[in-house]
Amino acid sequence: MDKDVLKEIELCDECGVCINVCPIYEVTGKELFTPISRIKAAEKVFKGNIPSEAVELMYNCPECGRCEEVCPNEVKITKIVEVARNRLIKKGFVFDAHKRIAKWIVELGNSVGKEPEKRLEWLPEEFKEKESNTLLYLGCLPSYLIKNIAKTTYTVLKRAEVDFMILEDEGCCGVYLYDAGMVELAEEVFTKNAERFEKIGVEKIITPCAGCYRCFKRYYPRVLGKTDFEVYHVVEVIDELVRDKKLSLKKKEMHFTYHDPCRLGRKEGLYEEPRRILRECVEIAELKENRDMGMCCGAGAGIRSIYRDLSMEVAAKLLNSAQSNIITSCPFCTFNLNYAAKKKGIDKEVKYITELLVD
């Protein structure tokens, strides 16, 4: 793996094309925080000579992938950062915040430090055990911190008569561990979840969380070799339901600006699905930078729990560039953007897509 990454590093000819699209460089103006500096620091990490700034450089990157979109040599910068993080973890570097979150995931089954027995507080009806080969996996943020995402996702799918089950003790997908570089611990969580899914006959997972989506779809097969389930983000499911006329959406006199989450847009190409859904019911505008150059909300890949102020600066830039309230399809973006708006006194509200689809 290190050999592949070193080859990747060699592809960089320091042309500098990626510098001005990096949100961390944009908000700090520091040369130290360019993609090139990260690549150089990562190279030293792989060669065993870890410079003092390496930890910050590897962890204040939200792995948004904007640099990769413009790189003429197609250098996989986020891959380099990802592997370098794991190397740092193996060398014993680990942030207290990441340690704490990892402990919550292992001991409480969620990444937000909440009581497992309160997991289903969002559920609009009594929980009933149900068998289905489709699992609606809500994720930690929707289950605990933005319960309306869990509730409205559940309600929309029920209304469209989609057959699915939910779990009383869903647990955590483990995306946070993988993104933090704790790949070995992530593997334990992935294995436990995958074995459970197999045991209860899960063939298809639907999730409203862009983090869970990417984790189940990409990280699980990468770490475990294979998985026996298909993974869909809820926007893919709703888009198909609407197009098949199995779900009709009410028009609303509302106007929003759509924000492409990095993990759903740039990483997975889900650009048109949410837009088609939204055009059925509200007016939507675009951010100046959208789709493959969509802006970063500043919450990704564990940056928010370590560099909160920096994360909020990135979020504020996005908020200030929107002409209206924002709508998106990632709970992390929704949470971080609303948090930053409140803290920085920016008069913008951010909604998650399914919140608009129920009456």
Ligand code: SF4
């Ligand atoms: S992934 Fe995003 S934050 Fe990280 S170096 Fe590239 S552009 Fe900058």
Ligand code: SF4
């Ligand atoms: S655009 Fe690509 S080749 Fe140019 S400096 Fe950035 S990573 Fe290196």
